[in-house]
Amino acid sequence: MSPLNGGQRTEAVETTAWTPGAACPRFAEVTALVLFGATGDLTRRKLMPAIYSLMADGLLPCGLPILSVGRRVAAREQLLEEFHEAAATRSRRKPLDEALWAAMAEGIHYVRGELDDSATYAAVKEKLEQLDSQAPAPMNRLFYLAVPPHFFRPVIDNLSASGLSGQSFGRHGWPRIVVEKPFGSDLESARELNRQLQMLFSEKQIYRMDHYLGKETVQNLLVLRFANAIFEPLWNHRYISNVQITISETVGLEGRGQYFDRSGMLRDVVQNHMFELLALTAMEPPVSMDADAVRDEKTKVLRSLRPLTEADVAQRTVRARYDAGEVEGQQVPAYLQEPGVAPESQTETYAALRLEVDNWRWAGVPFLLRAGKRLKSRATEIVVRFRPAPHLVFEGQERSIEPNALVLRIQPNEGVSLCFAAKEPGPGLHIQPVPLEFHFADAFKIEPPDAYERLILDSLLGDGTLFARADSIEQSWSLMMPILEAWQAGASPLATYPAGSWGPPEAKALIEPTGDQWQEPGRCLWAAEPES
Ligand code: BG6
Numbered sequence: 001m002s003p004l005n006g007g008q009r010t011e012a013v014e015t016t017a018w019t020p021g022a023a024c025p026r027f028a029e030v031t032a033l034v035l036f037g038a039t040g041d042l043t044r045r046k047l048m049p050a051i052y053s054l055m056a057d058g059l060l061p062c063g064l065p066i067l068s069v070g071r072r073v074a075a076r077e078q079l080l081e082e083f084h085e086a087a088a089t090r091s092r093r094k095p096l097d098e099a100l101w102a103a104m105a106e107g108i109h110y111v112r113g114e115l116d117d118s119a120t121y122a123a124v125k126e127k128l129e130q131l132d133s134q135a136p137a138p139m140n141r142l143f144y145l146a147v148p149p150h151f152f153r154p155v156i157d158n159l160s161a162s163g164l165s166g167q168s169f170g171r172h173g174w175p176r177i178v179v180e181k182p183f184g185s186d187l188e189s190a191r192e193l194n195r196q197l198q199m200l201f202s203e204k205q206i207y208r209m210d211h212y213l214g215k216e217t218v219q220n221l222l223v224l225r226f227a228n229a230i231f232e233p234l235w236n237h238r239y240i241s242n243v244q245i246t247i248s249e250t251v252g253l254e255g256r257g258q259y260f261d262r263s264g265m266l267r268d269v270v271q272n273h274m275f276e277l278l279a280l281t282a283m284e285p286p287v288s289m290d291a292d293a294v295r296d297e298k299t300k301v302l303r304s305l306r307p308l309t310e311a312d313v314a315q316r317t318v319r320a321r322y323d324a325g326e327v328e329g330q331q332v333p334a335y336l337q338e339p340g341v342a343p344e345s346q347t348e349t350y351a352a353l354r355l356e357v358d359n360w361r362w363a364g365v366p367f368l369l370r371a372g373k374r375l376k377s378r379a380t381e382i383v384v385r386f387r388p389a390p391h392l393v394f395e396g397q398e399r400s401i402e403p404n405a406l407v408l409r410i411q412p413n414e415g416v417s418l419c420f421a422a423k424e425p426g427p428g429l430h431i432q433p434v435p436l437e438f439h440f441a442d443a444f445k446i447e448p449p450d451a452y453e454r455l456i457l458d459s460l461l462g463d464g465t466l467f468a469r470a471d472s473i474e475q476s477w478s479l480m481m482p483i484l485e486a487w488q489a490g491a492s493p494l495a496t497y498p499a500g501s502w503g504p505p506e507a508k509a510l511i512e513p514t515g516d517q518w519q520e521p522g523r524c525l526w527a528a529e530p531e532s
Contacts, residue, residue, distance in 0.1 A: 017056065018055060018056050024055075029140065036069045036144065037144075037151075038070040038110070039071060039079065039082075040070065042146045044090075047146060048091075050452035062107070068111070076109070092447055092453070109131075118162065124164065135171075140174045140175070142175075145177065147180070149182055152196075153196065175201065176459060177206055186484065187478050187480075190474055191474055207464060207467045208467050208473060216448040217411065218277065221281065239386055240387065241514070243281060243385070244381075244518060245278060245367070247371040247372075250378045251373060253340065265351040272476070279302060281382055282357050283300070284297050291465040301357060302476055305357055309482065313487070314492050316353060317487075317492050318495060318510050319348035320504040321336075322335050323499065325374070325498035332374060335374075351370070352369060352510050353370075354511070366513075370503060375501065376500055379522055383407050385403055386404040387403060401431055407419060413522065414441070417438075419524035
C-alpha cells in the first residue's frame with residue numbers, strides 16, 4: 001500500500017527506495033503540493049531537499065505535482081535550477097540522482113505572482129483544474145504556507161475567495177493546509193489566525209508546523225518514556241527534583257534581524273519549541289498514539305502550568321541580550337550592532353523561566369527553561385535531575401557526588417546519558433560522576449531524516465500527531481502573555497551577557513532556590529564556569 005493512500009506508517013516506510021535507473025514507484029492517490037513561498041529561503045534550505053530525499057527513499061511519487069507560487073524568480077527554468085542546487089547540496093540523499101531529479105522536475109510547475117493579488121489565485125486554480133482533470137484519481141490539494149506571517153491572511157482570504165480551499169473543488173479531492181511558524185505574535189493574533197483557518201478547514205485539515213516535533217530525538221522522547229518500563233515509576237515528584245530544558249544556540253540572527261527584533265527569544269523559541277519539549281517530558285501516557293490522544297495529554301500539561309503573576313515574573317524569569325564576545329573562536333558583534341536591530345531595542349536574546357506544573361505527578365518540581373542565542377556551544381537538552389541519595393555513607397565525598405541525572409540530548413551528539421556516581425580506581429575512595437551513554441549514530445548507523453521530511457510526509461498522509469493543535473497553541477500563548485506584559489512594564493530588567501558565555505549571571509539566581517545548579521550541556525557535570 002502506498003504512503004499516500006491512507007496506508008499505515010509502517011507500510012509507508014517499507015516502500016522500496018528509488019534506485020538509479022528504476023521506474024518511479026506508483027501511488028494510488030494523487031496529491032498536489034501547492035507551495036506558497038516557493039522562491040523563499042525556507043523552500044530552498046529545507047523543503048526541496050526534504051522532498052527530494054523522500055522521493056529517493058520511495059516515500060513520495062517522483063512526479064509529485066508541485067505547484068510553486070512565488071514572485072522573486074522570473075521563470076520556471078530558473079526556479080528549477082535553484083531547486084536542483086538545493087536538492088544536490090542540502091538533501092540527505094547525496095549524490096543527487098539526475099534521473100530521479102528529471103522525474104521530479106517534470107512535476108514542478110510555477111505560477112509567478114503576488115500573494116495578495118487575486119490574479120495569482122486564478123492562475124493557480126486554472127493549473128490545478130488542469131492537473132486534476134488529467135490525474136488518474138481526484139486530486140487532493142496540500143497548501144503549504146512557507147511565507148512570512150503577514151502573508152497568512154492574504155493567502156487564506158484568496159484561497160477562500162477563489163474557491164481553491166472548497167471541499168467541492170475539481171473532482172472533490174481533499175484540501176489541507178500547512179502553516180509555518182510563527183503562529184501569531186500573541187494570544188489575540190493566534191486566536192484570530194485559528195479563527196480564519198477554521199472558517200475554511202476542519203481541525204484535522206490544519207497542520208501547524210513546529211519543526212522540533214519532526215526531530216527524531218524529540219519523537220524518541222515518547223518511546224523512551226512509554227516503551228520502557230524502568231523510567232515511569234521514577235517519573236514523578238517523589239524521585240525527580242527538577243527538570244532543566246536548555247536550547248543553547250551559537251548562532252546570532254542569521255540575517256533575520258528585523259523579524260527577530262520584533263519577536264525575541266520568548267516568542268521565537270520558548271512559546272513553541274520549548275513548550276513542546278516540556279509537554280512531552282511531563283505528559284501522562286496517552287491511551288494510544290492517535291494524534292488527538294497524544295495532543296490531549298500535551299495540552300493537559302500546558303493547562304497545568306501555573307500562570308505567572310507580575311510578582312512571579314520578577315522572581316521567576318530572566319531576560320537578557322548579548323554583548324560583543326567570542327563564539328567558537330570568532331569575534332561577534334553585540335546584539336545592538338546586528339543589522340536590522342533598532343538602536344533602542346529592548347528585545348531579549350536569552351530567556352530563562354522557572355515554572356511549576358500543578359498536577360499530582362509534578363507538584364513541587366520546578367521546570368527550569370533557558371534558551372539563548374550566541375551562547376558558548378550549541379546544545380538542546382533535557383536534564384531530568386533525580387533527588388539525592390537519602391543518606392550518604394561516603395564521608396568526605398559529599399561534594400563530589402552529584403544527584404543522578406538522565407540527560408536527553410536532542411541535538412547535537414543525539415542520544416541519552418544516565419549520569420551516576422562511580423568509584424575512581426585506586427586505593428582511596430574518590431567518587432566521580434560518570435555517564436552511561438547511548439548515541440543514536442553508533443546504535444543505528446544511519447543519517448536520521450531531517451525534521452521536515454517527517455513533517456511533510458505526515459501532512460500528506462494526514463497524520464497530525466506531530467503538529468500543534470489550536471487549543472495547545474492558544475494555551476501556550478496565554479501562558480506567555482503575563483510574562484510579555486510584565487516585561488513590557490519593566491519587571492525583570494534586561495540583563496546582558498557576553499557572546500560565547502552560558503548566559504547572564506541572573507540565571508544562576510533563578511535556579512538557586514531549587515538547591516540545584518544548571519547542568520553543563522553535553523556533560524554529566526554541573527556548569528563549571530560562572531555564568532558570565
Ligand atoms: C526557529 C527559530 O524556529 O528555530 C530560530 O525561529 C532558531 O531562531 C531555530 O534558531 C532553532 O532550530 P534548530 O532546529 O536549529 O534547533
